[in-house]
Amino acid sequence: MAGRKRKKGKKWIVNLVLGVICFIWLIPTVGLLVSSFRPAADILQTGWWKVFPHQEWKAADTIKLSKDVDLRQPIEVKGKTYTDDQLKAGVKAGDDRLIWENRRNREISVQEQGWVASSTLTLDNYKNVISGKEYTLKGADGSETKEKGTGLSQAFWNTLTIAIPATVIPILIASFAAYAFAWLRFPGRKTLFVVIIAMLVVPLQVALIPVLKDFTSLGLNGSYLGIWLAHSAFGLPLVTYFMYNFISQLPKDLFESAFMDGASHFTIFSKLILPLSVPALASIGIFQFLWVWNDYLVSLIFIGNQPGVQVMSMKIADLVGSRGNDWHLLTSAAFISMLMPLAIFFLLQKYFVRGLMGGSVKG
Amino acid sequence: MDTQAKTKSGFTAVLIFLVVLVFNLIVHGLIFMFFRDSTLNPLVTALAAVIWGVVGVYFLYLSFSWAVEQFPQQISRKILPYIFIGPAVLLLGWLLVLPALRTLYLSFFNASSDKFVGLGNYLAIFSDRLLATALRNNLLWVFVGTLACVAFGLLIAILADRSSYERIAKSIIFMPMAISFVAAGVIWKFVYYYQPGTEQIGLLNAIVIALGGEPQAWVTMLQPWNNFFLILILIWMQTGFAMVIFSAAIKGVPEDILEAARVDGAGEIRIFFRIIIPFISTTLLTVTTTIIVFTLKIFDVVMVMTGGQYDTEVVATQFYRQFFMYRNFGYGSTLAIVLLIAVLPVIYFNLRQIRKQGGF
Numbered sequence A: 001m002a003g004r005k006r007k008k009g010k011k012w013i014v015n016l017v018l019g020v021i022c023f024i025w026l027i028p029t030v031g032l033l034v035s036s037f038r039p040a041a042d043i044l045q046t047g048w049w050k051v052f053p054h055q056e057w058k059a060a061d062t063i064k065l066s067k068d069v070d071l072r073q074p075i076e077v078k079g080k081t082y083t084d085d086q087l088k089a090g091v092k093a094g095d096d097r098l099i100w101e102n103r104r105n106r107e108i109s110v111q112e113q114g115w116v117a118s119s120t121l122t123l124d125n126y127k128n129v130i131s132g133k134e135y136t137l138k139g140a141d142g143s144e145t146k147e148k149g150t151g152l153s154q155a156f157w158n159t160l161t162i163a164i165p166a167t168v169i170p171i172l173i174a175s176f177a178a179y180a181f182a183w184l185r186f187p188g189r190k191t192l193f194v195v196i197i198a199m200l201v202v203p204l205q206v207a208l209i210p211v212l213k214d215f216t217s218l219g220l221n222g223s224y225l226g227i228w229l230a231h232s233a234f235g236l237p238l239v240t241y242f243m244y245n246f247i248s249q250l251p252k253d254l255f256e257s258a259f260m261d262g263a264s265h266f267t268i269f270s271k272l273i274l275p276l277s278v279p280a281l282a283s284i285g286i287f288q289f290l291w292v293w294n295d296y297l298v299s300l301i302f303i304g305n306q307p308g309v310q311v312m313s314m315k316i317a318d319l320v321g322s323r324g325n326d327w328h329l330l331t332s333a334a335f336i337s338m339l340m341p342l343a344i345f346f347l348l349q350k351y352f353v354r355g356l357m358g359g360s361v362k363g
Numbered sequence B: 001m002d003t004q005a006k007t008k009s010g011f012t013a014v015l016i017f018l019v020v021l022v023f024n025l026i027v028h029g030l031i032f033m034f035f036r037d038s039t040l041n042p043l044v045t046a047l048a049a050v051i052w053g054v055v056g057v058y059f060l061y062l063s064f065s066w067a068v069e070q071f072p073q074q075i076s077r078k079i080l081p082y083i084f085i086g087p088a089v090l091l092l093g094w095l096l097v098l099p100a101l102r103t104l105y106l107s108f109f110n111a112s113s114d115k116f117v118g119l120g121n122y123l124a125i126f127s128d129r130l131l132a133t134a135l136r137n138n139l140l141w142v143f144v145g146t147l148a149c150v151a152f153g154l155l156i157a158i159l160a161d162r163s164s165y166e167r168i169a170k171s172i173i174f175m176p177m178a179i180s181f182v183a184a185g186v187i188w189k190f191v192y193y194y195q196p197g198t199e200q201i202g203l204l205n206a207i208v209i210a211l212g213g214e215p216q217a218w219v220t221m222l223q224p225w226n227n228f229f230l231i232l233i234l235i236w237m238q239t240g241f242a243m244v245i246f247s248a249a250i251k252g253v254p255e256d257i258l259e260a261a262r263v264d265g266a267g268e269i270r271i272f273f274r275i276i277i278p279f280i281s282t283t284l285l286t287v288t289t290t291i292i293v294f295t296l297k298i299f300d301v302v303m304v305m306t307g308g309q310y311d312t313e314v315v316a317t318q319f320y321r322q323f324f325m326y327r328n329f330g331y332g333s334t335l336a337i338v339l340l341i342a343v344l345p346v347i348y349f350n351l352r353q354i355r356k357q358g359g360f
Helices: A011-036 A040-045 A084-089 A124-131 A153-183 A189-201 A205-218 A224-247 A252-260 A265-276 A278-294 A297-302 A312-322 A327-347 A349-357 B003-037 B042-069 B073-106 B120-127 B129-162 B166-178 B181-192 B203-210 B226-251 B255-263 B268-279 B281-296 B300-305 B315-324 B329-356
Strands: A054-064 A075-077 A080-082 A091-093 A096-102 A107-116 A134-138 A144-148
Touching: A011 A327, A011 B129, A011 B166, A011 B181, A011 B203, A040 A327, A054 A096, A084 A096, A124 A327, A153 A189, A153 A224, A153 A265, A153 A278, A153 A312, A153 B042, A153 B073, A189 A224, A189 B073, A189 B281, A189 B329, A205 A224, A205 A297, A205 B073, A205 B315, A205 B329, A224 A278, A224 A297, A224 B003, A224 B042, A224 B073, A252 A265, A265 A278, A265 B042, A265 B073, A278 A327, A278 B181, A297 A312, A297 B315, A312 A327, A312 B181, A327 B166, A327 B181, B003 B042, B042 B073, B073 B329, B120 B129, B120 B329, B129 B166, B129 B226, B129 B281, B129 B315, B129 B329, B166 B226, B181 B203, B181 B226, B181 B300, B226 B281, B226 B300, B255 B268, B268 B281, B281 B329, B300 B315, B315 B329
Parallel strands: none
Antiparallel strands: A054 A107, A075 A080, A091 A096, A096 A107, A134 A144
């Protein structure tokens, strides 16, 4: 691609504008990352950007006014006079700033600019979130017992247990279907394919309630199987469409000769099609995995309040709702939930990007 | 195929098929019940469940394909495609197509689904103030969100194409795609955080104060503008998607056409509107429809940021509320159907697109 760069004179403007946009895009995430390492008290008192070196007024000296100075009259400090209001808001005196430190005690603080960076960063937030926060409970007899809240680790494993099959199952099902739609001829092929594609745009809200009713009567609610099936069905139209685009582009003679040799369609599919489709499978796999991993609505409805199966997004949403001020827990929990998708994203970016473009770019 | 094999197959094949069917039903049923009642270590359960989920589906295809191959070839050839598409069709039929029809049916009934009310719910949701707000907000999301995502995506794709650090820039813009809405909600709650006074821990208010303004409660008090601050989150997350696809399409514009235009003295802006835009128009349509569909269904952002309060309700959150809090099944279903009707034109365009690409 580098060889195709268009040479233009005003390249530095392009670089600058793009740089500014990228900077803006990064800031929110950086803020979260920095905050997640700050002690709870710090987060609530100062902005996260204060951990970076910045100039701030620091107390250098204190002037105590004598008792006979009338505070309602202009006050003389260091040879100049200032009004009470000026001293309340802070007033510049040369390089320094004068501000009331304690009006009742008649103390004026002399401040000067200096570089400061709050460097109190800690891993405690992560510890608390991962293993559960420790609460100290006082018993009726005055004895203290320590109890642990639930941590994120259980939810992490739950999410993984849901996400892996909910990625593999629809991809397998969709690939078989895509192979049949692309290379086998059978009555009803066209109609069924059109129905599947039409399902691409159906909002899943339409399906939630009837499915919930079925799941409840079958005992599938809150079970792994239930949520796998739900995610598989909701992801199926897109995955089928995508796999169809890929599989239908494979050269025809490739498996025609295999078929002549007496290989069954199942053998052709698992020995030829699957290995050939690895790039496509990988890219759509990442996509589906991210979708399931990040899902909130489907879990909210099909898992409900069953703590054993709860996923991370639900845990964090609970934290947001019930403890909106526990920023130290929220920020680190949010960051933990981002680790897996971000790692996958950066490791497999090439596939991911290629996968997104599958079929949609031509023309 | 010799005659002996043919005469043997008919009855036996059907028998084999039935055995395979029953076998699969029993095995998977038993495994399911084992997992439902198991009290094993969660890690062990998780691992076993993953193996079952993945291997189980493959085994399903394997056993049924094998059973079908026991039929005479003419027959097996006819059945096999249905074995291959069967699971997909069954799953979609059960979990998407039928539910959509059942929801449509429910939308003609009252709150507890026992009295037929005809179009009553449809009339009601357009006159109910809360629901009308939800519809209005959804329109805002679709128009502003989609427009901004597409415009920004296009702009960044063009800029990145001409910059010296294309890969890094694209990674940065694309990264929020990997973040869940819930986590993004936390991120942005932190940006929009408001407290009275001059010391702010929310970035936006800190900037406003540094510029000499008054701090604002962006997502709560600033109605109806708070909707735009929520939409901003969507833009932050989805622009990367549009950008990646546009970027690929722009690289497909033949270099010689661009060169010819430059030789003729066309400026960059003219080239952009006269050559690049027409060339990538198909992609433009695809991306736009994808994002429209996506924004129509928007739920998580609003749920996490405001819970739908402060006039930020959208159809999906209102749907959730009607169903799970007010237990008004009539309204809930009607809202879902209104969403479906809203995406109907998009279905049409998508199908036309596929036909054009030579799918059918």
